[in-house]
Amino acid sequence: MRILLAAACFFTATSALAADFEVLRTVSLGIGDMEGKGQIQSPQRSPGGEALSFEYLAANGDTLEVYVAEIDNPDVFPPSLKPPVSVMGAVSQDVFSLAGPGERPVSEQAAWGPSTKRGTQMVFAATRREASRGGAQINFDLMYVTKGKRRFLTDHPENDSAPTFTPDGDFVVFTSGRSGEGDLYSYSFFGEGNELTRLTFEETGSELSATFSPDGKSLAYIEHTGGWDHLYVVDEPRELMGIKDDAARIIRGRAKMRDLTPNWRNSASTPSFSPDSKWIAFYVHPKGQVMSDLYVVRTSGGEARLLMEGVVAGSGDGPAWSPDSDGLFVVEENAQLMNPIVWVPLDPSAARRRLATNTELNADIDTFRLGSTVCLVYAAQGGGEKDAEKRWRKVFASQLGRR
Amino acid sequence: MKACLAALFLVVVLFASGQAGAADYQDLVEKGEFFLAKGVSYTPDAVRALEEAAGVDGARATGDPRLISALGKAYLGVGRYTEAYLWIERFLSGGFRDPKVEGLKDYLLNEAGVGRFRVFSALPAEGVTASFRAAADQRIDATGKKVLDKLNLFLAKPFHLTREGLTILVPEGRLVFECSMPLSAQGGHSKEIEIYAGDELEQFVVASYPPPSHWTVRPGNRNVALTWPRVEKARSYRLSRSGDGDAAQVVYEGEGNSFTDGEAPPGQRVRYGLEVIGSDGLLWGLSSVVATALPPVSAIQARAHLNGELAVVFDWEVGPGSLDRLVIRKTERGEEKPVLDQRGEEILRSGQIVDGPVAVLAAPQVVSYEVEALVEGDPLTAKSRVDVTIPAEVARIDAVREQLSSERVVVEWDTFPRDAVAEGYYIYLQREPTAVAELVGTLRDANAREYGYIPKSLESLAKVRHIVVPFVGARFLVEPISVEAKDKPPEIDMSRVLRRSRKLPSAVLSWAPYRAAVRYIVRVEGRKEFLVRENYVELTGLQPNIGEPVGEVRVFAVKSDGAQVPLLRMNVQYEKYLSDELPEEQR
Numbered sequence: 001m002r003i004l005l006a007a008a009c010f011f012t013a014t015s016a017l018a019a020d021f022e023v024l025r026t027v028s029l030g031i032g033d034m035e036g037k038g039q040i041q042s043p044q045r046s047p048g049g050e051a052l053s054f055e056y057l058a059a060n061g062d063t064l065e066v067y068v069a070e071i072d073n074p075d076v077f078p079p080s081l082k083p084p085v086s087v088m089g090a091v092s093q094d095v096f097s098l099a100g101p102g103e104r105p106v107s108e109q110a111a112w113g114p115s116t117k118r119g120t121q122m123v124f125a126a127t128r129r130e131a132s133r134g135g136a137q138i139n140f141d142l143m144y145v146t147k148g149k150r151r152f153l154t155d156h157p158e159n160d161s162a163p164t165f166t167p168d169g170d171f172v173v174f175t176s177g178r179s180g181e182g183d184l185y186s187y188s189f190f191g192e193g194n195e196l197t198r199l200t201f202e203e204t205g206s207e208l209s210a211t212f213s214p215d216g217k218s219l220a221y222i223e224h225t226g227g228w229d230h231l232y233v234v235d236e237p238r239e240l241m242g243i244k245d246d247a248a249r250i251i252r253g254r255a256k257m258r259d260l261t262p263n264w265r266n267s268a269s270t271p272s273f274s275p276d277s278k279w280i281a282f283y284v285h286p287k288g289q290v291m292s293d294l295y296v297v298r299t300s301g302g303e304a305r306l307l308m309e310g311v312v313a314g315s316g317d318g319p320a321w322s323p324d325s326d327g328l329f330v331v332e333e334n335a336q337l338m339n340p341i342v343w344v345p346l347d348p349s350a351a352r353r354r355l356a357t358n359t360e361l362n363a364d365i366d367t368f369r370l371g372s373t374v375c376l377v378y379a380a381q382g383g384g385e386k387d388a389e390k391r392w393r394k395v396f397a398s399q400l401g402r403r
Numbered sequence: 404m405k406a407c408l409a410a411l412f413l414v415v416v417l418f419a420s421g422q423a424g425a426a427d428y429q430d431l432v433e434k435g436e437f438f439l440a441k442g443v444s445y446t447p448d449a450v451r452a453l454e455e456a457a458g459v460d461g462a463r464a465t466g467d468p469r470l471i472s473a474l475g476k477a478y479l480g481v482g483r484y485t486e487a488y489l490w491i492e493r494f495l496s497g498g499f500r501d502p503k504v505e506g507l508k509d510y511l512l513n514e515a516g517v518g519r520f521r522v523f524s525a526l527p528a529e530g531v532t533a534s535f536r537a538a539a540d541q542r543i544d545a546t547g548k549k550v551l552d553k554l555n556l557f558l559a560k561p562f563h564l565t566r567e568g569l570t571i572l573v574p575e576g577r578l579v580f581e582c583s584m585p586l587s588a589q590g591g592h593s594k595e596i597e598i599y600a601g602d603e604l605e606q607f608v609v610a611s612y613p614p615p616s617h618w619t620v621r622p623g624n625r626n627v628a629l630t631w632p633r634v635e636k637a638r639s640y641r642l643s644r645s646g647d648g649d650a651a652q653v654v655y656e657g658e659g660n661s662f663t664d665g666e667a668p669p670g671q672r673v674r675y676g677l678e679v680i681g682s683d684g685l686l687w688g689l690s691s692v693v694a695t696a697l698p699p700v701s702a703i704q705a706r707a708h709l710n711g712e713l714a715v716v717f718d719w720e721v722g723p724g725s726l727d728r729l730v731i732r733k734t735e736r737g738e739e740k741p742v743l744d745q746r747g748e749e750i751l752r753s754g755q756i757v758d759g760p761v762a763v764l765a766a767p768q769v770v771s772y773e774v775e776a777l778v779e780g781d782p783l784t785a786k787s788r789v790d791v792t793i794p795a796e797v798a799r800i801d802a803v804r805e806q807l808s809s810e811r812v813v814v815e816w817d818t819f820p821r822d823a824v825a826e827g828y829y830i831y832l833q834r835e836p837t838a839v840a841e842l843v844g845t846l847r848d849a850n851a852r853e854y855g856y857i858p859k860s861l862e863s864l865a866k867v868r869h870i871v872v873p874f875v876g877a878r879f880l881v882e883p884i885s886v887e888a889k890d891k892p893p894e895i896d897m898s899r900v901l902r903r904s905r906k907l908p909s910a911v912l913s914w915a916p917y918r919a920a921v922r923y924i925v926r927v928e929g930r931k932e933f934l935v936r937e938n939y940v941e942l943t944g945l946q947p948n949i950g951e952p953v954g955e956v957r958v959f960a961v962k963s964d965g966a967q968v969p970l971l972r973m974n975v976q977y978e979k980y981l982s983d984e985l986p987e988e989q990r
Contacts, residue, residue: 118575118599148575148600149516151546155443189544 020327020350021343021374026357026398027078028382031069034084040379040393041315042364046122048115049074049368052081052377053122054395055108055315066107066124068145077370077399087124087145106138109316111172113165121146123153123172125161142174142187153187154196160185162209162316167216171241173199175208182206184221186241197241199234200257201250209270211318212237213277218299220271220280223259229268231260231282233299260297261304272318273299274325279346281321281328283313291333294319294344308344308352310334312363320365323374329355331362331378341365341376341398357398374400428463431456435473439480446480453477465493468501475507482549484517484572485557492570516575517550518598521605523568524584525687526634526679528610530561531584538577538595547574564608575599585609588678588686612679612688620694625669625725625778627694630661634679634688641678646671669725669778670698699778700724703787707772711848713826713875714759715791717742719774721752722785728777733758735770742772763796763824763849763875797823797873797880805869812843813855814869824849825873825880832858835866839946839977843869877929886927886944890935909945912958914938914971920960924967928955946977 031040034056043054053068069084087107110124125140142153142160154160158177165172170189175182184199184207191197200207205225212219219237223230234240235256243249260280261268269292271282278299283292292313297304312331314320320329327345334340338360343353359380366377379393431452438449453474457464464470471494478487491508494501512519522533534555537543543551551574562569564584573596580586581593586608598604612634619630629642642655642662654675655662667673672695679688702722710716721729729750731743742756761770769790776785797818806813814830827847831840844854854871873880889908897907912925916938925940926932933940942956958971 146516148513148518150510150514151516157442190542191545195545 020345020403021353021355021400022403023356024373024399024401025078026359026396029069029079029081029377029395029397031067031081031395032083034067035394036392038392040395042110042317043377043379043395044110044112044317044366045071045079045368045377046112046115046120048120049079050115051120052079052395053087053110053112054084054379055110056084064106064108066110066122066126068120068122075370077373077375078397081395087122087143087150088126106140107143108140109162111163111165113172114167114169116146116169119147121165121169123163123165123174125159125163125174126152128152142172144172164211166212166238167214171238173210173212173219173237175206175210182208182224184210186237188241197243197249198246199237199240199249199253201246201253207232209318211271211273213273213299214275215277218273218277220260220273220282220299222268222271222282228265230262230264231268231271231280231297231304233258233260233280258301260301264304268295270314270316270318272321274321274346275323276325279321279325281307281319283311283319285313294328294330296328296346305348307346307348308332308342311342312339314364317364317366320367320376322367323369329365329367329376331365338381339363341378353403355398355400357396359396359398361393362396363393370399372402374402376400425460428456428459431459432467432470432473435470435477439473439477443480446477449473449477450481450483466497466499468494468499468504472501472503472507475504475511479507479511479515482546482553483557484511484515484550485554485570487511488570488572511572513601515572516547516600517572518575518600518602518604520571520573520580520596520598521568521603522564522571522582522608523566523605524564524608524610525566525681525683525685526610526612528564528584528608528612529614530611531564531582531608532561533558533580533582535573535578535580538579541577543574543576547576550574551578564610568605573598580606582606582608584611585689590689607685609686610688611690613677613690615690615692618690618692620692622667622694622696623663624697625667625727626663626665627667627673627675627696628661628663629675629692629694631677631690633660636682637679637687638682638684639680641680643676643678644673645676646673651676664696667694667696669696671695697723697725700726700776700785703774703776703785705772705774705787705789707789707791709761709791709793709824709849710757710759711850712759713761713763713824713849714757715761715770715772715793717756717758717772717789717791719754719787721774721776724776724785725778726750726752726776727779729774730777731756731772731774733770733772735761736768760826761793763793763826765795765798767795767820768793794822794824795820796875797825799881800871800873803869803871805867807867810857811855812858812869813853814844814871815853816871817852818873823873826875827851827873828854829872829874830854830856831870831872833868833870840870882930882944886931886942888925888931888933888935889941889943890923890933890937890939892937892939893941908941908943910942910956910973910975912940912942912956912971912973914958917960917968917970919962920968921963922961923970924959924961926957926959928957934961945975 038059039057041055041057043052045052049071051068051070053066055064056067057064066087067084068087069081072080088105105127107124107126110122113121122145123142126143127138127140139157140159140161141155142163144151144153156178160174160176163172163174172187173184176185186197186199188195205223208222208224210219210221217236219234221232223232240249240253240256243252267285269283271280273280279296280299281296284295285292291310293306294308294311295304296307308330310333312333327343330342330344331339332342339362341355341357341362343355362378362380364379368375376398378396380396381391381393435449435453438445438452453470456470471490475487475491488511491504494504535551575598577595577597579593579595585592586594596604613632617632621628639656639658641653643651643653644664645651654664672693674691674693676691678686681687700721701724703719705719707715707717729745733740733742745751769792771788771790773788799819801817801819803816827845828851829842830844832843833840844856846854923935924932925935956973956975959967960970961967
């Protein structure tokens with residue numbers, strides 16, 4: 001019933017005027033020999049536009065690796081990709097691994113840091129030896145890669161994953177299982193002495209999906225406790241990361257952490273800040289529901305608002321905001337329309353807009369501005385007639401204009 | 404038998420220890436790998452175990468890929484990137500190959516976030532130390548800081564540089580490189596660099612070469628002679644000199660490897676700096692030595708004495724040191740006279756002057772000799788002064804003593820003054836009181852007081868006496884018999900004088916008065932001169948008891964204007980004869 005109502009509203013809306021964006025063009029960004037041999041997910045453009053990362057799932061579904069393709073000219077559309085390279089390096093042997101030559105470790109959950117004078121920098125979760133996704137012995141540590149530099153930041157038998165950079169690139173916050181449940185830790189690149197600092201100490205819950213606001217003043221994460229997920233935000237998290245004493249940090253942390261979804265009895269995942277840092281969007285997967293919903297809440301607090309029902313949650317990335325913070329681009333859960341991309345304005349009175357990208361089974365949208373246009377990068381299959389055969393996803397880019 | 408057993412025992416021990424060493428090495432490598440696998444916290448333990456393995460068998464370690472791979476990773480884990488690289492390079496340059504080791508090298512050079520910085524010198528440089536620090540406002544991440552700290556520990560140990568150089572792995576960023584050796588001809592020891600992963604930078608270091616101990620430094624008189632070892636393929640050398648607080652002054656430029664600095668300030672410590680200019684025109688080496696040209700001479704020793712020939716013997720010796728001029732002066736009777744004035748190479752630092760014969764006077768006199776060593780530009784000179792007392796001439800001979808025998812005669816005498824001097828002494832033998840003495844000896848020794856001889860014949864020793872007469876030149880200092888003159892005409896005849904005094908004058912002279920004469924001079928040649936008023940003179944003491952007869956007696960009239968008119972000349976010669984030939988009353 002809810003679905004029919006939503007669809008009706010949607011169609012009512014689309015029949016009205018004042019959709020905000022239109023697709024100017026859509027292109028497939030070639031990834032060379034990799035196409036058709038595995039699935040693409042989570043494409044992300046680096047903040048400076050110098051490169052594009054994506055996760056590449058092997059055809060057998062066992063191996064997942066992060067790849068990076070340099071972009072020839074960040075200021076033009078479509079971006080022209082150079083042949084992608086695995087972030088685990090071109091060397092046949094990972095020097096930190098005791099595995100033999102030819103074996104491929106797993107890498108995922110890439111997070112771009114701010115570009116530096118040297119170029120891009122990235123942190124992702126990776127195994128030290130060949131591993132199979134879902135295998136019992138898999139262990140992730142965080143690896144840092146920039147031009148001329150590739151090293152593990154952490155080394156622990158328990159998993160370290162889901163990294164996110166502070167906007168200035170001085171820290172990486174991530175979830176680690178080293179202290180029992182999943183807790184948030186920060187890694188300081190310029191710390192004196194111990195680079196790791198534990199941020200959360202919740203004994204009965206796990207803290208996941210940390211993300212920083214673009215202005216660096218807030219840190220949002222999902223607190224998974226008692227079967228439910230709550231969205232938390234930490235005010236001025238840099239202050240917390242600078243407290244050396246654990247006890248003092250615990251006390252101070254309690255004062256700084258705010259539950260933006262109190263009394264919530266729902267699931268939640270992958271929060272993302274609006275570019276102006278004023279809003280947080282996140283996915284909710286209601287119990288008993290197959291699809292996910294899109295919610296937003298003010299960073300300063302307030303009631304979390306349902307923005308759209310029936311969306312496809314990203315592989316690991318949060319909802320994609322427009323560069324102007326006035327709405328989001330999400331994938332509509334619509335088997336008939338092959339999961340189109342939809343523009344969802346923040347203003348509830350404004351109309352949503354399905355974007356005619358001519359792509360199907362869209363997923364994992366990333367947005368960026370190019371001049372006066374807004375561009376999307378996402379994974380999708382090519383357009384055309386519905387094809388019963390399973391087709392491999394590619395990386396697509398669409399350039400949008402304001403209507 | 405025992406020797407064989409001992410040898411066998413030794414062989415067994417050596418074999419066993421070799422086997423034990425091999426086992427130790429293997430155990431240590433495995434131990435290192437074990438610690439490596441345990442994780443980051445155990446990496447220092449892995450380093451220790453693997454370094455110990457390398458210490459047990461260094462030769463084996465150098466070519467063992469298993470150890471190299473493990474040690475390389477362990478060094479990576481603790482931030483000792485350069486040491487990991489050096490071990491890997493040594494392994495690979497030994498012709499060994501291993502994919503893990505090569506992978507490690509690839510990681511180090513391309514993915515460890517370090518750049519290569521090669522430090523080298525054109526000449527062998529020993530004892531080099533260096534360090535890196537972040538430039539102002541440059542942030543280095545925690546890993547980079549760890550690498551930097553470990554690198555500085557490594558570079559703090561003195562190392563050796565050649566053209567091949569030392570490759571250092573340096574974390575990214577703007578850094579300041581500091582080295583104990585200068586980095587350029589301007590002498591700076593630090594330089595800011597900007598380096599990133601994959602970069603290869605080079606830094607030339609000016610070697611401290613040749614070592615100061617290889618120089619030859621010879622300080623001299625206002626100069627320093629320097630020689631340094633030739634440097635192969637060096638184009639030229641540039642030598643400069645500097646003193647305390649003074650700017651360096653180039654004193655030599657050329658292809659030769661020696662130089663004598665003739666302008667070195669005496670006694671002052673100076674530093675000579677040598678620049679070796681290579682065939683490429685660059686400064687290859689710097690070296691320096693400290694030298695001191697001989698300081699101004701500060702001591703002079705001088706001695707002087709009067710020898711037997713009435714000459715002053717003056718000795719001097721100038722001490723070590725720089726010297727430009729030597730001056731010797733004599734002061735005699737208040738008058739200063741130069742004796743010696745030498746300059747430059749002709750200066751005699753030691754010598755002797757025999758100055759004489761000196762004039763002997765009736766009173767003692769002091770003659771002073773002063774020697775002065777002069778150094779140009781130095782107000783202080785070395786001086787030494789010696790006074791020599793020239794005794795008075797002999798006034799008389801006292802106490803002649805004789806030891807007489809038919810075989811030898813020894814005559815001794817005293818003089819008055821006691822230390823008086825003469826040019827020499829005549830010794831006469833008078834056999835009888837009235838006999839003319841015969842000369843038996845001549846001593847030319849100013850200080851003589853004794854004479855011995857073998858007599859030819861001495862019939863009777865009782866009446867013998869010796870007469871000692873000192874002389875200077877042709878002048879007797881003492882008259883054995885004094886000639887006296889009396890110009891008063893006698894009032895009685897000579898026979899009555901003889902009866903009364905029993906001593907007649909040697910000669911009585913009278914002459915016709917000279918009208919214009921105011922006085923008369925009576926001169927006994929070679930002995931005395933008398934001034935008499937009358938035209939009459941009685942001379943006593945004419946008959947010498949020594950040597951040759953008198954010679955001439957001359958008389959002159961002295962006019963009022965002082966002119967002398969000869970009036971009379973008498974040649975007097977006494978023959979030698981013995982007393983027994985004289986009448987009794989005359990003996």
